[in-house]
Amino acid sequence: MSVEIAGLTRRFGAGRPALHGVELLVRGGEFVALLGPSGSGKTTLLRVLAGLDVPDAGQVRIDGRDVAGVPARARGIGFVFQSYALFRHMTVFENVAFGLRVRPRGARPREAEIAARVRRLLELVQVPELERRYPEQISGGQRQRVALARALAIEPRLLLLDEPFGALDAQVRKDLRIWLRGLHDRLGITTLFVTHDQDEAMAVADRIAILREGRVAQFDEPAALFDRPADAFVAGFLGEANRLPCRVAGGLAHFAPLPLAPVPAAVADGPALAFVRPAALVATPGGEGVVRGARHDGRVLHLSVQLGDTLLEATPAPGWEGPRRDDRCGLRIASALVFPADAAD
The missing domain is CATH 3.40.50.300 (P-loop containing nucleotide triphosphate hydrolases)
Known part of the structure; x- marks a missing residue:
């Protein structure tokens, strides 16, 4: 029917x-x-x-x-x-x-x-x-x-x-x-x-x-x-995601002042908002971030990482065994969903 x-x-x-x-x-x-x-x-x-x-x-x-x-x-x-x-x-x-x-x-x-x-x-x-x-x-x-x-x-x-x-x-x-x-x-x-x-x-x-x-x-x-x-x-509604303000220029989203490398963005130049799933934010040993906590959902280890004044949810890179609280780490965005800022309200 x-x-x-x-x-x-x-x-x-x-x-x-x-x-x-x-x-x-x-x-x-x-x-x-x-x-x-x-x-x-x-x-x-x-x-x-x-x-x-x-x-x-x-x-x-x-x-x-x-x-x-x-x-x-x-x-x-x-x-x-x-x-x-x-x-x-x-x-x-x-x-x-x-x-x-x-x-x-x-x-x-x-x-x-x-x-x-x-x-x-x-x-x-x-x-x-x-x-x-x-x-x-x-x-x-x-x-x-x-x-x-x-x-x-x-x-x-x-x-x-x-x-x-x-x-x-x-x-x-x-x-x-x-x-x-x-x-x-x-x-x-x-x-x-x-x-x-x-x-x-x-x-x-x-x-x-x-x-x-x-x-x-x-x-x-x-x-x-x-x-x-x-x-x-x-x-933003479906699943967990980090919300990161950014600016798009020439097809790339830039996250200054956060020390994150730009990622491709298929939106017009200007202010934007990026949604980064925890699995797409990869933490590696050493860097400007600090591990503030860790939790396991039964499948994946999730890290709470402080980067400047921003607290982010990330996943440790393959091979990084047992990250602990207060460990230093770097962050890399593997993929992001980017939308113009005026469409994010």
């Missing part, structure tokens, strides 16, 4: 629009993450797609059909809220069955079919033993799986997830996002997933839409966003 969003705008009061001319095309069967800072419009966009909110302008087409005026329950969309929104007075079984039981009589499955479908779904999300329990009797991760089962009970071809793992601890989040991606692949449905966690988005999504102030700043595959950001906002 494809999703096409054209010129979508939503205002709340007289302030800046929550959504402002959003354009997005999601292919059928794709797993797309919506990523951005708080207030960027992620949840509003999801609610408009679900039919829980109405846009002021623009169009939403689901599988080629304009859904303006189509109520939420008639869109055939599964929606999982951040709070899970399970009914506390219902067992797990009844929560999952709810969407089937409230259908009009002519479209409602028979009771035996409802029971069979609920139990298949509880098997699918790997909690079949919980059907008689109530939400307060199960863990947060289990409630998340039950909420997904309830969303899937109506057999949606489009699944919308609003920060579904926000209340869970890091390890449970990691396990569930891997499981969710596998579930998506097995079912072949289209999934839109709101998250504030960049690692989560990079790990599970086919493509990521980065939102800023109600607009889509860039929509691309994770590697392309990281390596070829469309603007300074995306470069």
